Amino acid sequence: MTVRFTLNGVPVSIESSGSRRLLDVLREDLGKTGTKEGCGEGECGACSVLIDGEVVDSCLVAVGQVEGRNVLTVEGLAAPNGELSRLQQAFIEHGAAQCGICTPGMLLAAHVLLQRATQPTGDQVREALAGNLCRCTGYTKIIEAVLSCTT
Amino acid sequence: MHDVTYLRPTDLKDAVRLYRSTPECRPLAGGTDLMVMLHAGTFRPAPRAVLDVWSIPELKGVRRTQGMLEIGAAESYTGMIRSRDAHEHAPALVAAARTIGAAQIQNRGTLGGNLANASPAGDTLPVLLAYDAVVVTDRRAIPIDQFFTGYRRTALQPDELIVAVRIPLGRHVAFRKVGTRAAQAISKVVMAVSRSPARVAIGSVAEVPLRAARAEAALARNDAAGAVGAVADDIRPINDVRSTAAYRRAVTQNVLRELLHAPPRP
Numbered sequence A: 001m002t003v004r005f006t007l008n009g010v011p012v013s014i015e016s017s018g019s020r021r022l023l024d025v026l027r028e029d030l031g032k033t034g035t036k037e038g039c040g041e042g043e044c045g046a047c048s049v050l051i052d053g054e055v056v057d058s059c060l061v062a063v064g065q066v067e068g069r070n071v072l073t074v075e076g077l078a079a080p081n082g083e084l085s086r087l088q089q090a091f092i093e094h095g096a097a098q099c100g101i102c103t104p105g106m107l108l109a110a111h112v113l114l115q116r117a118t119q120p121t122g123d124q125v126r127e128a129l130a131g132n133l134c135r136c137t138g139y140t141k142i143i144e145a146v147l148s149c150t151t
Numbered sequence B: 001m002h003d004v005t006y007l008r009p010t011d012l013k014d015a016v017r018l019y020r021s022t023p024e025c026r027p028l029a030g031g032t033d034l035m036v037m038l039h040a041g042t043f044r045p046a047p048r049a050v051l052d053v054w055s056i057p058e059l060k061g062v063r064r065t066q067g068m069l070e071i072g073a074a075e076s077y078t079g080m081i082r083s084r085d086a087h088e089h090a091p092a093l094v095a096a097a098r099t100i101g102a103a104q105i106q107n108r109g110t111l112g113g114n115l116a117n118a119s120p121a122g123d124t125l126p127v128l129l130a131y132d133a134v135v136v137t138d139r140r141a142i143p144i145d146q147f148f149t150g151y152r153r154t155a156l157q158p159d160e161l162i163v164a165v166r167i168p169l170g171r172h173v174a175f176r177k178v179g180t181r182a183a184q185a186i187s188k189v190v191m192a193v194s195r196s197p198a199r200v201a202i203g204s205v206a207e208v209p210l211r212a213a214r215a216e217a218a219l220a221r222n223d224a225a226g227a228v229g230a231v232a233d234d235i236r237p238i239n240d241v242r243s244t245a246a247y248r249r250a251v252t253q254n255v256l257r258e259l260l261h262a263p264p265r266p
């Protein structure tokens, strides 16, 4: 079937079985390999993307389900000229990424939080990132990076 | 799973027609249970088609109707958490929704999925039991206490679609979930209790989410301590990777004591 949706602000149209995972279509058909696969079971959040502004695990979404919707992947966080967002820059400055597998999902989950709450508390950051597991950093630096972006 | 046909009905009528006419078809709502099993090939029998009910307008939303609170089968937990009506009329359901997974799961998981999946650990299921909820399908209304028929088995016919869940107004239900951590944890014990009428509903302590008959009888006599004592005989816990049966019994009694504000054990 043909599935049409908006990916990082650009309309896309793909031919695919509608039951394939959005994760696989993003990575294999659309070259958006920033979206990672960790567990494939909804536990780790490495595959997080935004659909219409809500964070979801793309390993749990059938691509047919994004027809007509707005999908944002980590590739869409930076400006079109490649300039990193404030949040991305903060991750670099705080050493919030090591192997980087969890980072795209962390960035997207934190991005949603920062759009809704300009002054989130540490607890709010922890809650917003509860669905994103990191095996490397121990979370402290990730939380500090997010908190540094409060206005 | 590439050969699983994806069907996208436009409305409820279309969905019912497609579901009845497509062999080996499963509804797909948020996918938080089904997509994992489809991908791993562990859903039995393996579906040949999925019917996407996520966007069906009649299955969305939270509203008041006929003296009940009605929640669309494909409404997300996030939708319930954000609903003023749900906060006002079914706060225990909102409390349960908040404990399910983390944001990613709350944004996709639905009541229809939790009900049809019928896990004994499904967190909304004791809440729905304590509220005497009604499961509205494409053909009938099923009282929740008749819905769970065995381990992961329900009263649903093979081509029966859950449309909504209705909750009577004016009930006071208390909710408590005991897991290993705040987010993404499967329940060790999950409980919902109403004083009047007396309802004690518990998950993760038997092969189905159950109503504790002996505890309810004691509670109906206003004997909270008796209910706490009796509940140990109502449940059928097992030893598994998450807990032992003895632990589950002790925790069940402690949680009920707490929810009833019963005096501690002498």
Ligand SMILES: Cc1cc2nc3c(=O)[nH]c(=O)nc-3n(C[C@H](O)[C@H](O)[C@H](O)COP(=O)(O)OP(=O)(O)OC[C@H]3O[C@@H](n4cnc5c(N)ncnc54)[C@H](O)[C@@H]3O)c2cc1C
Residues within 6 Å of the ligand: A041, A042, A043, B026, B027, B028, B029, B030, B031, B032, B033, B034, B035, B053, B073, B074, B099, B100, B101, B102, B105, B108, B109, B110, B111, B112, B113, B114, B115, B116, B117, B121, B122, B123, B124, B160, B161, B162, B163, B184, B185, B186, B187
């Ligand atoms: C990381 C993670 C954490 C989780 N944490 C919890 C938790 O804390 N507590 C908890 O209870 N659950 C939890 N779950 C399980 C799951 O999120 C819930 O059971 C959820 O409610 C399922 O809803 P869904 O819409 O995603 O269902 P789907 O996966 O879309 O469907 C599940 C089943 O229901 C059927 N179905 C769906 N809609 C209908 C309908 N309208 N009519 C008939 N059949 C239907 C499907 O065919 C399928 O068999 C978790 C899952 C994951 C991956």
Ligand code: FES
Residues within 6 Å of the ligand: A036, A037, A038, A039, A040, A041, A042, A043, A044, A045, A046, A047, A048, A057, A058, A059, A060
């Ligand atoms: S890969 Fe999707 S949640 Fe882990």
Ligand code: FES
Residues within 6 Å of the ligand: A096, A097, A098, A099, A100, A101, A102, A103, A133, A134, A135, A136, A137
């Ligand atoms: S940086 Fe390696 S998993 Fe988070």
